[in-house]
Amino acid sequence: MIDIFTTGGTIDKIYFDALSEFQIGPAAIPDMLRENNVHVAHRVTQLMRKDSLELGDADRAAIRAAVEASDAAHVLVTHGTDTMVVTGRVLAGIAGKTIVLTGAMQPASVRASDAEFNVGFALAAVQTLPPGVYVAMNGMIFDPEKTVKDRAGARFVSE
Numbered sequence: 489m490i491d492i493f494t495t496g497g498t499i500d501k502i503y504f505d506a507l508s509e510f511q512i513g514p515a516a517i518p519d520m521l522r523e524n525n526v527h528v529a530h531r532v533t534q535l536m537r538k539d540s541l542e543l544g545d546a547d548r549a550a551i552r553a554a555v556e557a558s559d560a561a562h563v564l565v566t567h568g569t570d571t572m573v574v575t576g577r578v579l580a581g582i583a584g585k586t587i588v589l590t591g592a593m594q595p596a597s598v599r600a601s602d603a604e605f606n607v608g609f610a611l612a613a614v615q616t617l618p619p620g621v622y623v624a625m626n627g628m629i630f631d632p633e634k635t636v637k638d639r640a641g642a643r644f645v646s647e
């Protein structure tokens with residue numbers, strides 16, 4: 489069983505035409521898994537709908553509490569990329585669980601998005617990596633303690 493917690497971020501953004509801007513909508517991952525015929529046992533819980541720049545300490549504590557309370561050994565967290573490593577650090581030290589964070593640089597709702605690739609990659613990572621906390625983005629696995637987002641390059645890099 490993979491417990492999937494969604495927190496928002498660009499991966500879940502949808503275009504609101506009346507406002508001509510993107511807002512965070514319902515979690516993209518349930519449709520994505522169904523459309524891609526993913527049958528691995530999983531459960532999706534939307535914890536919050538926030539751009540990760542708006543997450544505070546209380547939000548991160550709530551994410552940690554949800555992960556700690558999960559009975560699953562494999563936990564996937566979808567999250568905005570700007571502060572993904574910050575939340576990854578807050579999730580350190582939860583014993584016996586493989587915890588993988590992923591997200592997207594472009595909304596899942598747009599055609600040229602990295603969302604499906606990243607979610608597929610993260611699903612593989614969460615089922616195969618040993619216990620610990622990882623960021624799985626754009627085909628690479630990162631240690632949140634030693635990683636930064638390179639905003640200009642739209643990628644993560646190890647420090």
Ligand SMILES: NC(=O)C[C@H](N)C(=O)O
Nearest residue numbers: 497498539540568569570
């Ligand atoms: N690509 C993203 O997810 C960036 C967004 N500002 C966030 O961190 O929620």
